[in-house]
Structures are given as C-alpha cells and as structure tokens.
Amino acid sequence: MAETKRQFRIALAGNPNTGKSTVFNALTGLKQHTGNWSGKTVGSASGSFSLPCGDAALYDLPGIYSLFSDSAEERAAREFLSYEAPDLVIVILDATSLERNLPLGLQVMELTENVIFCLNLTDEAQKKGIAVDAGLLSEETGVPVIEMAARQGVGLDRLKAALTEILSGRRKVQPKRTGLCGCLPEAFAYLLESCGRLVPEGMSREFFCGRLLEGDGSAFAECAQNACKDFWEQEELRMRAEAAELLARENGGSALAEFRELRSLAFLRRAEEIAGKVVQKPSAGDVYTERIDRFVLSPQTGIPLMLLLLGGIFWITVAGANLPSDLLMDGFRYWGTELREGLAALHTPLWLESLLMDGIYLTASWVVAVMLPPMAIFFPLFTLLEDFGLLPRIAFNLDGLFQRVGAHGKQALTMCMGFGCNAAGVTACRIIESPRERLIAMLTNCLVPCNGRFPTLILLTGCFFANGNPVAAGGFVFLLIILAVLLTLGMSFLLSRTLLKGVPSSFVLELPPYRRPKVRDIVVRSILDRTVFVLGRAVTVAIPAGAVIWLFQNAEWNGHTLIYTFADVLEPLGSLMGLSGMILAAFLLGIPANEIVIPILLMVYSQSGMLVEAEGMAQTGGILAANGWTWVTAACAALFSLCHFPCATTLLTIRRETNSRFWTAAAFLLPTAAGIVLCMLVNGVAHILGM
Amino acid sequence: MAVKKLTEIPTVCPCLVREVFGEERLRFFDLGFFRGSRVLPMYECTGGGTRVYRVKDTLIALRDRDAAQILAEEAGSDG
Numbered sequence: 049m050a051e052t053k054r055q056f057r058i059a060l061a062g063n064p065n066t067g068k069s070t071v072f073n074a075l076t077g078l079k080q081h082t083g084n085w086s087g088k089t090v091g092s093a094s095g096s097f098s099l100p101c102g103d104a105a106l107y108d109l110p111g112i113y114s115l116f117s118d119s120a121e122e123r124a125a126r127e128f129l130s131y132e133a134p135d136l137v138i139v140i141l142d143a144t145s146l147e148r149n150l151p152l153g154l155q156v157m158e159l160t161e162n163v164i165f166c167l168n169l170t171d172e173a174q175k176k177g178i179a180v181d182a183g184l185l186s187e188e189t190g191v192p193v194i195e196m197a198a199r200q201g202v203g204l205d206r207l208k209a210a211l212t213e214i215l216s217g218r219r220k221v222q223p224k225r226t227g228l229c230g231c232l233p234e235a236f237a238y239l240l241e242s243c244g245r246l247v248p249e250g251m252s253r254e255f256f257c258g259r260l261l262e263g264d265g266s267a268f269a270e271c272a273q274n275a276c277k278d279f280w281e282q283e284e285l286r287m288r289a290e291a292a293e294l295l296a297r298e299n300g301g302s303a304l305a306e307f308r309e310l311r312s313l314a315f316l317r318r319a320e321e322i323a324g325k326v327v328q329k330p331s332a333g334d335v336y337t338e339r340i341d342r343f344v345l346s347p348q349t350g351i352p353l354m355l356l357l358l359g360g361i362f363w364i365t366v367a368g369a370n371l372p373s374d375l376l377m378d379g380f381r382y383w384g385t386e387l388r389e390g391l392a393a394l395h396t397p398l399w400l401e402s403l404l405m406d407g408i409y410l411t412a413s414w415v416v417a418v419m420l421p422p423m424a425i426f427f428p429l430f431t432l433l434e435d436f437g438l439l440p441r442i443a444f445n446l447d448g449l450f451q452r453v454g455a456h457g458k459q460a461l462t463m464c465m466g467f468g469c470n471a472a473g474v475t476a477c478r479i480i481e482s483p484r485e486r487l488i489a490m491l492t493n494c495l496v497p498c499n500g501r502f503p504t505l506i507l508l509t510g511c512f513f514a515n516g517n518p519v520a521a522g523g524f525v526f527l528l529i530i531l532a533v534l535l536t537l538g539m540s541f542l543l544s545r546t547l548l549k550g551v552p553s554s555f556v557l558e559l560p561p562y563r564r565p566k567v568r569d570i571v572v573r574s575i576l577d578r579t580v581f582v583l584g585r586a587v588t589v590a591i592p593a594g595a596v597i598w599l600f601q602n603a604e605w606n607g608h609t610l611i612y613t614f615a616d617v618l619e620p621l622g623s624l625m626g627l628s629g630m631i632l633a634a635f636l637l638g639i640p641a642n643e644i645v646i647p648i649l650l651m652v653y654s655q656s657g658m659l660v661e662a663e664g665m666a667q668t669g670g671i672l673a674a675n676g677w678t679w680v681t682a683a684c685a686a687l688f689s690l691c692h693f694p695c696a697t698t699l700l701t702i703r704r705e706t707n708s709r710f711w712t713a714a715a716f717l718l719p720t721a722a723g724i725v726l727c728m729l730v731n732g733v734a735h736i737l738g739m
Numbered sequence: 740m741a742v743k744k745l746t747e748i749p750t751v752c753p754c755l756v757r758e759v760f761g762e763e764r765l766r767f768f769d770l771g772f773f774r775g776s777r778v779l780p781m782y783e784c785t786g787g788g789t790r791v792y793r794v795k796d797t798l799i800a801l802r803d804r805d806a807a808q809i810l811a812e813e814a815g816s817d818g
Contacts, residue, residue, distance in 0.1 A: 312768050556799065
C-alpha cells in the first residue's frame with residue numbers, strides 16, 4: 049500500500065507590509081495580490097505546496113503588530129494560531145525594522161514551539177546599511193532564523209529545508225520564552241494547575257492561562273468558547289478565573305487591567321533589548337526615503353505633485369485607450385458578422401438573431417471594447433504608484449481635508465481607485481478598518497467619475513463648451529473632477545453628521561519605505577486581479593442588460609417602442625432637471641455600464657434598433673444639438689453623469705461588501721437624489737438668468 | 740525638560756515618550772510609542788491635523804486627536 053504523506057498546516061504571521069504575501073506567493077506559486085501598504089491581506093488566504101516530508105497547507109494571516117490587541121485582524125490571527133493549532137508558524141520579520149517586528153515573534157513563541165523566523169527584506173536592509181546578526185538573533189530567541197529577500201526569491205530553499213527539518217521532527221525548536229516576567233506569579237501558578245486539563249490540544253498552557261488573567265470579558269469568552277465542551281466546564285473555568293483574580297489581589301499583585309499592559313510592555317522591552325544586540329545601523333535614517341519625502345510630504349509641493357501624477361495617469365489612460373478601443377471594436381464587428389452568418393446558416397428566426405446580435409452581443413462587446421483598454425492602462429499605472437509606496441502618502445497629504453468632513457484619510461485612495469472603476473474602488477474600501485468610515489467611503493465612491501464616464505464627460509464638454517478644442521475640453525473635465533472631489537467631501541460630511549454619525553476612529557497609517565516597483569509583476573497582477581475581475585462582472589451584467597435595451601428599442605406598446613413610452617413617463621422629471629425623459633431613460637438603461645449612455649441616446653436619435661457609435665465629436669455634437677440639446681442640457685447631463693446611481697457592477701459589489709440591502713439602496717438613492725437636486729438648481733438658475 | 744502632549748512638540752524636534760493614555764494605549768505600544776521610545780515629529784499634512792512621526796525606524800501618521808494621548812518630553816539631539 050502506498051504510504052500516504054501527512055498534510056502539515058503552516059501559518060504565516062507578521063506585521064503589515066513585511067512581505068508576508070510575497071513569501072506566500074513564492075512558496076505556493078499563487079498570485080495573491082501584494083502591495084506596498086499595510087493591510088492588504090484582509091481575509092486570510094490559503095494555498096499549498098509540497099515538501100520532502102509531506103504536503104503543506106499554508107495560511108496567510110492578516111498583518112498584525114500584536115496578539116493582544118483587539119482589532120478584527122488581530123482576533124482572527126490570534127484565534128487561528130491559538131485554536132487551529134497549526135503544525136508550524138513562520139513569522140516574517142522585516143530586517144529593516146527588527147525592533148518593531150520582533151514583539152509579535154516573541155508572542156508567537158509563547159503560543160507554540162514550532163516557530164521559524166524569516167528575516168525578510170535583507171536586501172533592503174543591506175542597501176540602507178543595516179546589518180542584522182541572524183545567528184545571534186537565533187541564539188537570543190532559540191528559534192531558527194532564515195535570512196531572505198523574498199521578492200528576489202533569495203532564501204526560499206533555506207526556508208523549505210528548515211521547514212522540512214522541523215516538521216519531520218529532525219530538529220527540535222526550544223524557544224526562549226519571555227513569560228510573564230514575574231507578574232502575578234501566584235495567580236498564574238494556580239491557573240496552570242487548576243485549568244491545565246481544559247487547555248485545547250496543541251496550545252501552550254502558559255498562553256491560555258495568561259489570556260485568562262487578562263480579566264477582560266472578551267478574552268474570557270474567547271477562551272471559554274474554544275476550550276470548554278459544555279456549560280459545566282465553562283462555569284468551572286469562570287470560577288477558576290475569578291479565584292485567580294482574587295488571589296492576585298490578595299498577594300498585592302498589579303490589577304488585572306495593568307497586567308495586560310505590563311505583559312505587552314515586557315515583549316516590547318525584550319524586543320528592544322534583543323534588537324539592540326543584533327542590529328547595527330548607520331546613525332542617519334533612510335536617506336533615500338527621506339529625500340523623496342521632502343517633496344512628497346511637504347505641504348507646499350506634496351499636493352501639486354500628487355495632482356500632476358494623477359493628472360498624468362488620467363491623460364495617459366484616456367489618450368492611450370482610444371486606439372486599442374477602436375481596434376477591439378473593429379474586431380468585435382468582424383466576429384459579429386461571422387456569428388451572424390453562422391446564425392443565419394442555422395435558420396435562426398430573425399427576431400432571435402436580432403436579439404442575440406443587436407442586443408446581447410453588441411452591448412457586451414461594446415462594454416468590453418470601451419472598458420478593457422482604459423482599465424488595462426489605468427490599473428497597472430495605479431499599481432505602480434502603490435508598489436512604489438506613494439499611495440499611503442497621498443492618503444496622509446489629504447487627511448487634513450478628510451478629517452474635517454469626518455472621513456478616513458484612506459478614503460483618498462479608494463477614491464483614486466474609483467477613478468479607474470467604482471467597483472474596484474468599493475472593494476478597496478476594505479483597507480479602511482473602521483466600519484463607519486468604510487461605509488462613508490463606499491457610499492460616496494461613485495461620485496468620482498470612473499473610466500466609463502470619462503468618455504461621456506469629454507464628449508459633452510468637448511461638443512458644447514470647448515468647441516472641439518481638446519485642451520479646453522481637458523480643462524473642463526479637470527474642473528468636473530474637482531467638482532467630483534468636492535461633492536464626495538460634501539456628501540461624506542453630510543453622512544458623517546447624519547446617517548453615519550459617530551466618533552471618528554483613530555487613524556494610524558504606516559508610511560512604508562519607497563521600494564522599486566517590479567514592473568512585470570505589476571502588469572500581470574493588476575490585469576489578472578483587477579481588470580479581468582471587473583470586466584468579468586461587467587460582462588455578466590451587460591448580457592441581460594443588452595437584451596433589455598434591445599427589447600426597449602424594438603418592442604412596441606400602444607404604437608410606440610417601449611423606450612419612448614418609458615421616456616414619456618420620465619419626461620416631467622427630466623425636463624425639470626434640464627434634461628429630457630429620453631436622456632433619463634438612457635441613464636437608467638445604461639445601468640450595466642456608464643459607457644453606453646451616449647450610445648443608447650444616439651441609437652434612439654438615429655432611429656436605429658441598436659447601439660450606435662458616432663464618427664467623431666463634431667458629428668455626435670450635431671446629432672445631440674439636432675435633438676434639442678443646448679449647453680444647459682449638456683451641463684446638466686455632465687452633472688448627472690457625475691452624480692447618479694452607481695452602475696450595476698458597483699451596486700453588486702456594494703451589496704456583497706456590506707451584505708445589506710439597506711446600504712445598497714442608500715448607495716443607489718443618495719447620489720441620485722443629489723444629482724437630481726443639482727441638475728434642477730442649474731436648470732432653474734439658467735432659466736432665471738434667461739440663458 | 741517639561742512634559743508636553745506629543746502634539747505640542749514642534750516638528751523636527753526629537754522627544755522621548757513619557758506616558759500613553761487612552762483606550763487605544765496597547766495599540767500605541769505596538770506602534771512603538773511607549774515609555775522611553777524616541778520619537779521625531781517630521782511632517783504635517785496640508786491643512787494640519789495629522790502628523791508623521793518617526794518611531795522605531797518607521798514613519799507613522801497620527802491624527803492630533805490620537806497623538807494628544809501621548810505625553811513626551813523634548814530630548815537633546817544626541818539622545
């Protein structure tokens with residue numbers, strides 16, 4: 049009989065932004081998204097790889113600083129390490145800031161014996177002139193230390209060899225534990241003796257009893273929930289814990305609340321002491337980072353620099369997307385003709401052929417052709433900034449503004465992401481820890497125009513305000529972007545004062561050192577992770593929506609096509625808003641993707657039964673003007689395009705992220721209501737002024 | 740040297756943490772702000788209200804509301 053190999057369970061722990069995900073990817077070959085900011089790993093990812101001694105399942109835990117604090121990530125990581133009893137824990141330590149990383153490693157050592165320290169980013173440390181004596185670190189802690197530069201794949205073999213040695217039992221790790229450093233000795237001894245049998249298998253008794261001594265309800269609940277089989281055991285545990293507390297007081301020990309703090313400090317002090325022995329660093333800090341930061345973080349140059357960068361990215365995206373968009377469109381047209389011939393050969397009824405080709409195929413291919421190129425340009429560029437380390441700095445620069453409107457500084461980042469795609473922006477809101485501020489960021493994300501709305505805005509401003517002058521059109525679009533940012537800030541302010549009232553959560557942002565981006569990786573993962581993901585969702589929505597649009601344009605009711613009937617119903621509201629019923633109808637039918645609003649209008653105006661692409665700006669402007677558009681109509685349409693319900697993909701994403709119908713509905717209604725009011729105001733003022 | 744709130748220490752003036760208050764105390768510890776840590780306030784964001792501090796070889800941005808929970812005293816540049 050073939051011998052079945054054992055499956056080992058290995059956990060990866062570490063501070064945020066130490067390269068955990070890079071190590072994870074290097075070991076498992078999975079392309080998990082990694083980025084140069086803290087808090088990327090929100091859920092915990094898992095993958096597998098094989099070792100000579102057996103297969104290993106690897107769990108990438110969220111980045112945390114400590115096992116004793118109480119954020120969601122810390123709880124998740126602690127519970128996994130404590131109660132899932134992995135066979136081995138790899139702790140990733142950043143060689144450039146060992147002292148800050150070491151406390152977590154020391155805490156993990158309390159929990160389990162099988163620990164390996166991965167001293168990562170040794171290449172960066174070397175560049176900064178920081179030397180870490182890995183041998184001495186291993187001696188001081190009793191834990192094997194593997195030097196690595198995971199981004200370059202250096203040290204992986206050594207890590208695998210060490211894993212094999214320990215997992216196969218050939219090497220025994222004997223961590224030198226920090227312990228409780230003499231706090232509450234009597235109470236601790238009592239707990240160890242009386243509760244020892246309740247401690248879950250694979251977990252250190254000392255750690256478990258230490259948790260019980262913390263004396264706070266949540267620590268007790270966690271212990272009880274995971275350790276006790278029934279009510280009676282739970283009661284016993286409670287009594288033991290209370291007795292221990294009494295014992296601690298009787299013996300004049302520090303109060304339990306202080307115990308947490310003292311223990312926390314004990315790890316920090318020990319880390320300080322060890323780092324003092326094993327790290328040698330130059331007296332000057334990170335000169336390279338400091339030199340760049342002098343510009344990026346200065347109040348005088350920071351914001352202009354950021355505007356230039358973002359402006360540059362938009363410009364490259366919009367300008368660069370035209371040609372591939374046209375090529376794709378031609379390709380789809382060609383394949384469409386082929387498909388149509390195929391359908392005809394199958395004797396498909398004419399109406400079905402039209403529904404499939406003019407409705408579904410055309411809409412879906414349109415969405416792909418218009419969305420794919422800008423996203424394939426924007427996301428890699430954005431990821432480049434992210435990798436370099438610029439995004440948290442943008443968040444910091446703008447935090448003054450966001451703080452005043454009761455929002456989180458990281459909202460600046462989710463907004464930037466929203467410029468690429470609102471669905472991606474909403475997903476990015478996961479980086480905001482506090483639920484209140486995360487919701488604010490999600491609900492307001494669609495107020496920044498995504499790639500899908502840029503073409504509409506450029507077209508409208510180009511036709512009606514800039515007389516076809518591209519530079520002037522660019523200027524107007526820039527003004528609209530400023531307006532979008534102001535609208536977001538305004539809406540965030542209103543939300544934080546009304547629906548989402550509450551105390552602002554503490555804002556802690558780590559600014560990572562600048563790192564040279566790895567261009568090939570960026571292209572691969574930003575296209576795989578973001579572009580394909582968003583596109584997939586968009587196409588899923590576009591297929592049924594294509595059928596609906598076709599139906600609206602081709603099915604008749606009371607002698608009118610449905611779209612005219614629909615537009616008639618919307619006419620009163622539309623005309624109050626300076627638009628028309630038809631324009632509103634186009635916005636509503638354009639819900640699968642904002643790109644198709646203008647094509648739908650052109651389809652109706654040109655009386656064709658399918659989406660229409662105009663040849664050039666002047667011609668589109670002509671068609672719109674012939675159908676009653678004035679510059680007021682264009683201004684209101686641009687305004688409504690900025691400020692209306694999110695597209696279906698974004699709504700689906702909000703529904704999934706919030707898991708709440710209420711907030712999804714709010715995300716639909718709030719910007720729409722604001723848009724309606726704004727358009728009415730503009731239209732009203734224009735009327736009063738007789739324009 | 741007088742003990743002040745961290746927010747009152749001028750930018751680019753090194754200081755030593757004396758005490759940390761508030762419910763988030765343990766979190767500040769984890770970030771490196773505990774008694775005896777050396778902190779250097781470095782940059783203020785546009786419009787103010789948030790500052791970047793260098794602590795334990797890392798740059799950490801804190802809002803003033805949070806940084807006011809940390810007491811520190813100015814230290815000489817040597818240490």
